[in-house]
Amino acid sequence: MKTKPTKLNRFIEEMEMEEENDDTNNNGSKFGGMWESILRNHHHSLKSLFHRNKPDLDAVDDSVNSPKPIPQLSPIANSVVSRCCRILGASTDELQHAFDSELPLGVKELLTYARNLLEFCSFKALHKLTRTSDYLRDSEFRRLTFDVMLAWEAPSVHTDQLITTETPRFRKDETAVDEDDASLFYSSSTNMAVQVDDKKTVGFEAFSRIAPVCIVIADIITVHNLFDALTSSSGRRLHFLVYDKYLRSLDKVIRNSKHVLASSVGNLQLAEEEIVLDVDGTIPTQPVLQHIGIAAWPGRLTLTNYALYFESLGVGVYEKAVRYDLGTDMKQVIKPDLTGPLGARLFDKAVMYKSTSVAEPVYFEFPEFKANLRRDYWLDISLEILRAHVLVRKFGLKDTQKSEILARANLGVFRYRALKEAFKFFSSNYKTLLAFNLAETLPRGDMIMQTLSNSLTNLIAVSGKRDIPASVDTKKQPAVSPAAVVALFCLGFKSKKAVDIYEETTVIGDIRVGEINPLEVAVKQSLMDTGKAEAAQATVDQVKVEGIDTNVAVMKELLFPVIESANRLQLLASWKYFYRSTAFLLLGCYVIIRGWIQYLLPSIFVFIAIIMLWHRHFRKGGSLEAFTVTPPPNRNAVEQLLTLQEAITQFESCIQAGNIVLLKVRALLLAILPQATEKVALFLFFIAVVLAFVPPKYIILVIFVECYTREMPCRKESSKRWIRRVREWWIKIPAAPVELVKPEESKKRK
Known part of the structure; x- marks a missing residue:
């Protein structure tokens, strides 16, 4: 970006007036040389030409005090590199030569040359600055790290869109260093014309790349969360004032x-x-x-x-x-x-x-x-x-x-x-x-x-x-x-x-x-997986419904295919339609005898997989239609509490029934009723012999025919009578005794 001559003249006049009013004229010759350098290089970034020299840098070569800009870099990148030269005590030519000689060819590609060169210079400077104990207190360090982020977003001269020609006054209360020790860029309102705007902000990519260079400022693992915290109220753009406050804290x-x-x-x-x-x-x-x-x-x-x-x-x-x-x-x-x-x-x-x-x-x-x-x-x-x-x-x-x-x-x-x-x-x-x-x-x-x-x-x-x-x-x-x-x-x-x-x-x-x-x-x-998990969890939160009746209604609709299949099987087993039931019985027996029953479960999985791939091919990532459910009538709080109490009572009854079955089994095992124990033992011996010598397909065939033909007209009465006898025999089995012993009260703690 070129500086207009009128603005340049005003800038020179302002600096000359400030120079005349200065109490000490020790740096007059240096400023005079700088004016000539400005006039010779006004087509390039002015930021890379002006730095107030500290006393310990007086003996450094003029190429370090006034480093020449690098043509491939943007004005803001040249400004950053010039400050890095002053910190490292080297010229831009020396740093560029070190970059070209030390790093591999893959880093020096044309498209990334400017950004990698900026990283090379700034990383060296930051590593040197962080070897001191009070670098976090130095406002120039804080500003430099932020400017490196700004320059990283637009490192090349062709992509620079971040430089403005005027900058607000850098407030004195933001720095812990005296004006004499601060950089010339931020010491007064008569700063150079091209300068980093105090209102510019930094994005996540630049922050996550530059901030972890100083491990005290950020860690690679948590830098994304740190950026989110610092930009929670600024639309994911980091302002210098927030960044500066964080470092001072x-x-x-x-x-x-x-x-x-x-x-x-x-x-x-x-x-x-x-x-x-x-x-x-x-x-x-x-x-x-x-x-x-x-x-x-x-x-x-x-x-x-x-x-x-x-x-x-x-x-x-x-x-x-x-x-x-x-x-x-x-x-x-x-x-x-x-x-x-x-x-x-x-x-x-x-x-x-x-x-x-x-x-x-x-x-x-x-x-x-x-x-x-x-x-x-x-x-x-x-x-x-x-x-x-x-x-x-x-x-x-x-x-x-x-x-x-x-x-x-x-x-x-x-x-x-x-x-x-x-x-x-x-x-x-x-x-x-x-x-x-x-x-x-x-x-x-x-x-x-x-x-x-x-x-x-x-x-x-x-x-x-x-x-x-x-x-x-x-x-x-x-x-x-x-x-x-x-x-x-x-x-x-x-x-x-x-x-x-x-x-x-x-x-x-x-x-x-x-x-x-x-x-x-x-x-x-990990963050990609986190985003997917959070998106999935958001859909889960959206479909959650309240109320026991409503959740039961949703579950019934979701299990409708399974419930409908079970109802049809039950209808066939009821023998209301004799020919349909007979055909299903013959088909089932043929499948079992031929040994195809082992392929039943794999066939179901293959069928489901085909359905899923069918939808995957024709849906092509389209949005899924909402699942419609007709909710039950609304109930007030008292009715919902009564429903909950009834559900708890039913659950308690199921647990009691299970305990009774286990206690009766215990009674049979311990021969509380000897005759019943003998019958059960003989039945178990018979089952063991059958399982040992009869092929499994015939056992499955007998079980299938027995369960499926209970409701046949010719077997209905005998099946009911047999089930009644088994139930009566089970009722006669006593339950093993249970004694509830309260634990001893623990001694009071001292």
Whole structure:
């Protein structure tokens, strides 16, 4: 995009006036050189030509201070690349040459060259910036990452449609850096004419590609849910103000965690690698109650990446903390539960912890007047740590691999806290930001965890990949690094193992230039299945009806073919139409004698399959017509309760009849009535001989003829008489006695 001469002149005059009013003229010669550069290159992006030089960059070559634009890139992409050059201390020619020489030919195709070159430059710059401890607090870093996303959506000069010529003033209250330390692009209203618009937004593809480059900001597994949470009120387009607020909240959460960690090491006696993830119960109006038996006591609850700690509140001080381990295999169970005073189960605001290390379950109650958001939050983050350790044990991960899994869980909790505190966001269903919890709910979530574990088998560890099994061929797998461990170390969470990893490891991020991470593929496949499952569940929710009578009517209509077939068979067996019944009897006997009965069930399946393929061919994905059902007359609440009571009574009667049959069988087995037991025993011997020596088809033939001809005119009376005798004999069988013994009352808990 070309800049109009009039706008350029106004821009130059404005900058000259600002220069005259400046108290210091140390940079005058530099600005003068920049004006000449503007006039020479006004056809290209002006963003790539202006950067305020920091004192430590004074000795850098002019090609770094004023990098020339790359013809293939759009103005916004050139702006991003120029800032990357300033960060890396290299010129655009050097970066472009490194891109052409270091990466394979497949990455440098014509259609993707601009985007891959942008990724190459920005990834290098971001990796360098994230090696410092306060990069989340740097407004220039936050703006750079957002601009990379904008440039990623329009990297080529032919596709750029995002650049405007005027930009609102970058507000001073959005930055934590003084104006002298900030970039020239965002220091005053006299910014360059071509600049990233502060009102521009980012889509999901760009965010999911760039944000996970810095693993502290986003994780590949949960980046889609993070984007949904940040754009829930903006039509799935991310605004910089929302993104900036999220990063500032994330920085605040991490700094608070480091402060709490420093003050809690002595009280909780934490191990070297333990990190405090959150603390609750410190505010008197929001206590945490620990219930054991009927006793309850307020206190402070702390979650680390290895355990839960509860400190009971004594007389103005906290007592010694009780540790509930999450790291070792002790069959831990964490789930929501009910609590109340004196053991009463009244309030659904507690988390239950149970393991082999505690004599009875422990309940942590989070009292609040509205909903149970505090309980749900603590349930989520506690389960995340527990499931991370379960994954470590399941795949046998050790040392650096284990540290990487736990570091990913820690960062997930930090992101969840940041989003909750900044936007009052709480996870539900598939919207969780915790990777290991999400894997438990997503379809193919186990495949996501398997892919993550496989990637860690090729982990670049300390002392020459000592964590890699000998059976793994590292040449066929891309090398990865413990990015999460290094990220926590750079943020200030330091331990001896983290120091060794940091010093010996070259960071290789999850996102690489021009490549798709296998973890991304697994997550996308899972999300596709999730979309199908949610669409199917929506249809299920639509067809649900209320009322017992209505549901029975719907079931009858759905089972109409089966019910109609059974009615026709019953009509034939009633012998009302003699010739039809005789023909069916002869046909059935012929099929049984010929041995075709074994093909009956397969034939039914084949027939159903043919019907399904017939509809598949002629329907061609068309919409299905609604299934019409005539509902029964409406009933009021009292009538529905009476119907429900009647159904429960009938169900109870069926259970009683079944119990009576079982008790009479028990009486026969134990020979309470000797004569009846002898007859049953002889009958069983006869059945055994028949089954042993008579071919099955003849047995089936006899049973078919017996059952089908009971209603024949010549057999009707004798069949009724025989059934009556059997019923009378069954009534004479006594039922085995039953004694109901009440359990002894348990002793009251102390």
